[in-house]
Amino acid sequence: METRIQDDDGNDHDAVLLGELAAAMRESGHLTERVRAASAVWTWRGIDEELELASLSYDSLIDAGATVRSAADIRTVLFTGDTAEVQVERDGDQLVGQVIPPAPGRLTAEGAGGLRAESAIDDVGCFSVAVPVGEPFRLRVEAAPVRLMTDWVRM
Structure with a gap:
């Protein structure tokens, strides 16, 4: 799968990796839960630095x-x-x-x-x-x- 992103000037930029990542995330439901858990852990990483x-x-x-x-x-x-x-x-x-x-x-x-x-x-x-x-x-x-x-x- 190939994704193309167009900027304000009308120039196309390859975003193949971004498209493949998005497709993988959609296809893998269990990965979404793991990503959510990792995100929660990452959010708490600096709690002592407030x-x-x-x-x-x-x-x-x-x-x-x-x-x-x-x-x-x-x-x-x-x-x-x-x-x-x-x-x-x-x-x-x-x-x-x-x-x-x-x-x-x-x-x-x-x-x-x-x-x-x-x-x-x-x-x-x-x-x-x-x-x-x-x-x-x-x-x-x-x-x-x-x-x-x-x-x-x-x-």
Whole structure:
């Protein structure tokens, strides 16, 4: 059996192997169950590698209570996990912060609207990353041995 795949430009590309594999899968019902079982095992392979969840443990906006705040006040939030903390402040459209314990790595800001922005974390754990003002976001930190994801927050 030979299968031909045509791309958007109208070019034909041989996909003989793909066609033979599909035919073999259709003809062999017991193989399908084995493939499903193997897929389930593969899915669980990294269960111990999941990211730690760091919860919001401090928000200067809440700590201020009912006091009147000025535009000059800086809001600080702290996320705490089992192995690390992430302190964040907003500076215009940038978030600046530090991962404790400090270690170099990568930080990814994920916005609720689909934004993904990345930043390097330096040797002392500091970072700066752009996120839209007012949009909920969460942070993903990968700075060995720390691997965590923060709660969603809006600043």
